[in-house]
Amino acid sequence: MATSCDQLKKIQGHPCFGGNHHKNGRMHLAVAPRCNIKCGYCSRRHDCANESRPGVTSRLLTPAEAIAKVREVMASPVVGPIIKVIGIAGPGDPLANEETFETFRLVGEEFPHLIKCMSTNGLLLPDAIDRLHELDLHSLTVTLNTLDPAVGARIYGHISYHGTTYRGAEAAEILIANQLEGLRRAAGYGMTIKVNTVYIPGVNEEQIPLIGRKVKELGAFVMNIMPLIPQAEFAHIAPPSTETLDGVRAANEAIIGQFKHCRQCRADAVGLIGRDVSVGQSACVVPG
Template structure:
């Protein structure tokens, strides 16, 4: 089997990695509230039903509650048959929360046919990758926004690593080094890897082809360039237009394959991309700092 055929087989059914997103769906479990970095474009909210973006969820779930939710969804004659992937993507960073590992273990035990997927900032990836491999993680998404720590310092307010807080270039350098090291180890273990990069006009545009080349070299399968959602520290920067986004994707597709169907999903998304079911409350509440 050729490498291309093998990869096509591995992503079959995964809507966020190039599988048929009109037919196959995913279910995100919001079991990871804590985060270990502060991105300038991120505002996490719990108990939130009226926003559609990463970092928000209608409610946080415990691992046991998440398993009950998976059972409910899989038992639905309408939604159950389309769910192929169980993912954990927040609302914080999955690797900063022990609940992530417990949830994957519970889901794997009861629904072994479902693919397990996770999205992370990558800070704790090198030290967590073997454990994720043992749990049977199929797909991994790492958000990488810079290859130069000087640029990263404009994007990340701080990084909390092994109990210490680092800011500026120092913090960004730790994060970036761990992202690439973790990605490399994940590829060696045979995981299917997507890299998310937030396009931040005026800050990291020149970094994107450098990121694309580096992650391709290390074993990433596809890249997902996403538009900035202006908020938090970067609320003053204008969101890139669809035309601008398309130009950047086209400029990098010769380096690594580009994923263009991303809808920047919530941490509790269920169903087909762009047609999600959410159950929540009308208020939006910021989590404790």
């Protein structure tokens, strides 16, 4: 486990955990196409070449292609010096894809100084946390939208877990239990943890402070309350206004630190937050 000074230094270099996002950048590697849950706010029928949102990429990469892309970016005299973090955030769920682990292994062997970061729905986190620790994962983001299975039944259409498909409150109960256990164990390994919560007006706003208290108790470092992007089953719901979102974040800041400059990045984002650069990808791909 890293010392507190080492952890603080890495956090300061991580633009998505409160570090200096004006000079420190990240590179997301889109190696994880498969997903194991169906979120009501997730759509896979968009022209992702013209979008900036989670779950889309211009091109899927194999682990070999991903490490080649890291070499290319790190060799760039313009982009290379600002990249501090290598992240895997989809376009599906990283833990549902063996390619995630192979990619982290390759990055660790060739670029051990880069922070390894991953974003997941957390369903398979208890199963995978030991492997992630062995791969020296530093930063972990878990998207946790409710602690109440009844609310979860409104957010998630189904989960696919250990070969079985679950629906309704049963599915949400399994997901929530695994998210919380995974967070607890990740904190035990000394990982820096961020919890993303999608604010869905009329669905989960009352859950937000409850989530903040629980994940703080389990060892989370920061919370990122993100506005709903209206699409799929939630296309009819208006996202929270900027003023409402700011108010919710301010109210929850007394519970846990708030990450406020998230831009809900693509699975192939490269560069500074809000100022991504092109790395030559093409042909829009969304997970199946």
